[in-house]
Amino acid sequence: MTKTVWQICRMAFTPGRRLKTGLWALAALIAGTVGIAATVMNVASAGDREFPVTADVSGRLVIQSTTDYVIFSPVIDAFQERWPDVLITYNELTTNELNDAMEHACDQGRFLGDLVISSSIDQQLKLVNDGCAQSPGARVGANLPDWAKWRDQLFGLTYEPAVTVYNKAFFANRKPPQNRFDLIDLLRESDTFRAKVGSYDIETSGVGYLFAFQDAIQASTWGRLVESLGRNEAQLFCCTGQILERVADGRLLLGYNVLGSYALSRIGRDDRVGLVLPSDYTLIMSRAAFISRDAEEPALARAFIDFMLSPPGRAILSRDAGLLSPIGGPDRLAQLVGTVKGADPQELRPIALTPALMVGLDQAKRNIFLQQWRAALPPRQLSRHP
Numbered sequence: 001m002t003k004t005v006w007q008i009c010r011m012a013f014t015p016g017r018r019l020k021t022g023l024w025a026l027a028a029l030i031a032g033t034v035g036i037a038a039t040v041m042n043v044a045s046a047g048d049r050e051f052p053v054t055a056d057v058s059g060r061l062v063i064q065s066t067t068d069y070v071i072f073s074p075v076i077d078a079f080q081e082r083w084p085d086v087l088i089t090y091n092e093l094t095t096n097e098l099n100d101a102m103e104h105a106c107d108q109g110r111f112l113g114d115l116v117i118s119s120s121i122d123q124q125l126k127l128v129n130d131g132c133a134q135s136p137g138a139r140v141g142a143n144l145p146d147w148a149k150w151r152d153q154l155f156g157l158t159y160e161p162a163v164t165v166y167n168k169a170f171f172a173n174r175k176p177p178q179n180r181f182d183l184i185d186l187l188r189e190s191d192t193f194r195a196k197v198g199s200y201d202i203e204t205s206g207v208g209y210l211f212a213f214q215d216a217i218q219a220s221t222w223g224r225l226v227e228s229l230g231r232n233e234a235q236l237f238c239c240t241g242q243i244l245e246r247v248a249d250g251r252l253l254l255g256y257n258v259l260g261s262y263a264l265s266r267i268g269r270d271d272r273v274g275l276v277l278p279s280d281y282t283l284i285m286s287r288a289a290f291i292s293r294d295a296e297e298p299a300l301a302r303a304f305i306d307f308m309l310s311p312p313g314r315a316i317l318s319r320d321a322g323l324l325s326p327i328g329g330p331d332r333l334a335q336l337v338g339t340v341k342g343a344d345p346q347e348l349r350p351i352a353l354t355p356a357l358m359v360g361l362d363q364a365k366r367n368i369f370l371q372q373w374r375a376a377l378p379p380r381q382l383s384r385h386p
Helices: 069-082 095-108 122-128 178-186 206-218 221-233 240-249 260-267 298-309 311-319 329-339 355-361 363-376
Strands: 004-009 025-028 043-046 048-052 057-063 086-094 116-118 153-158 160-167 196-200 233-236 256-261 273-277 283-286 289-291 348-351
Touching: 025 057, 025 069, 025 221, 048 329, 057 095, 057 355, 069 260, 069 311, 095 116, 095 289, 116 122, 116 298, 122 153, 122 289, 122 355, 160 240, 160 260, 178 256, 196 206, 196 240, 206 221, 206 256, 206 283, 206 355, 206 363, 221 363, 233 240, 233 256, 233 260, 240 256, 240 260, 256 260, 260 273, 273 329, 289 329, 298 311, 355 363
Parallel strands: 057 086, 057 116, 196 233, 196 256, 283 348
Antiparallel strands: 004 025, 004 086, 043 048, 116 289, 153 289, 160 256, 160 273, 160 283
């Protein structure tokens, strides 16, 4: 199946001159595999479009990522201010697309990218466990908490809660659900919320599956919640942005297990959307990165990780990209709890980067889990419209 993704080639002028602000291009994914369409000679090309490169290039860093480029671009811009002769190719994919592509490339010993960043941390951990990563050195990530790194090869770069979002106009005169018990009670109003609740399609979204599986582990409410979602014909989506857009305009009234980083960015510019950190517990995901075993520029990949975990990089993540860091992120999120309705800081539960994450990826367990999901939420309810 052919997919289309954004490939962004960012080229900097030589030191002392202003940065060229960017080259955007579309790349193609053909026959279920991901190819790096850009070639770096006199041009950076993507598909059938070419963009002139006007400066010498000392190196090219290829990043395969699930993070929206619009969110990530401030980090890339800041990195290039420090490495002005490095061209960055940034390929944006869905979690499952990236995982499948990396699995194939790793099996074949083929270069796909230097740095791999994904919110589907269970899939990331399995790729590292399968030998698809290399260690950048023991000092990298030394300031990370233990739960946010593994084997000196996988590093958590962000601190992102799974939140509930709601349409503020609808909830103007009533309290939005503060926890999963409230949400289950609210969804008993079937006529009100029929087809008005959105969440991830866990069969196509790796991070959606991760959050759902962790919910099933964390609390006894999971079964009742899934039944309530099914009874109300909840709409399922691949991506956070689709849910937020529909909550904002009222096509949805609630969004469950939405990535908090995207939601916080949205509510900062859109007063139609409200946000709750569930008070029973709030899962925390750390977008994880590793350097590919077959990287062509492992030193540049290491430099990028170092930069993201440095004080300047963390400040840019928080201020410009709307992504908190595991280093200092808990304190910053605790501050946000005072400005949005929701969880006690003691109920913020990071999902640790440990081999326990791979339990949910066991094929037999995954099949059973998805069967239960499909029984409650039939495929006819999936919504994949852009």
